Amino acid sequence: DAGITQSPRHKVTETGTPVTLRCHQTENHRYMYWYRQDPGHGLRLIHYSYGVKDTDKGEVSDGYSVSRSKTEDFLLTLESATSSQTSVYFCAINPAGGGDTQYFGPGTRLTVL
């Protein structure tokens, strides 16, 4: 158990509202990731972090921002949610750093009406 929790687990919001999803880990791992998963697709990387205040964009970063002020928390923010951001969002950590096994949180199902 990599000790990863996500909150909230489910959220319904309206177009144009800001939304923040939280990923919390208990093991002080350096590398953390946010992905989205849409029907019929694998996961797509939104943003990742390689340390406190160190973040970078993934392949689908438009419309999302992230922050990491503490090792244990990685926040994903949708500044103004759109219906195209309806998805399941997964957080992941990488204990060994860089190129190695990733472990996933339980996911957050977000619906934007």
Next chain:
Amino acid sequence: GIQVEQSPPDLILQEGANSTLRCNFSDSVNNLQWFHQNPWGQLINLFYIPSGTKQNGRLSATTVATERYSLLYISSSQTTDSGVYFCASGGNYQLIWGAGTKLIIKP
């Protein structure tokens, strides 16, 4: 960028059967992982296998990096093996995911 293709997209088997899932990737990579997503949505890492062969119980995986493919073998399938199997490939930070193979094991 890297492209990852998985086949077959769907597979329906009887309990006890063996199966082979394939993952092709378009470029040289130093990271190849296999994951299982169960019917409740949970993602479980099966193998980190940028090259070579690994085995874990009834599951094994082989990656031939020079030919840019990886295979996941499931022997003596059980109903609990049902779900979607993903391979993901890439570098140190970014993984590109295939669309998955949906496996249904019938009792």
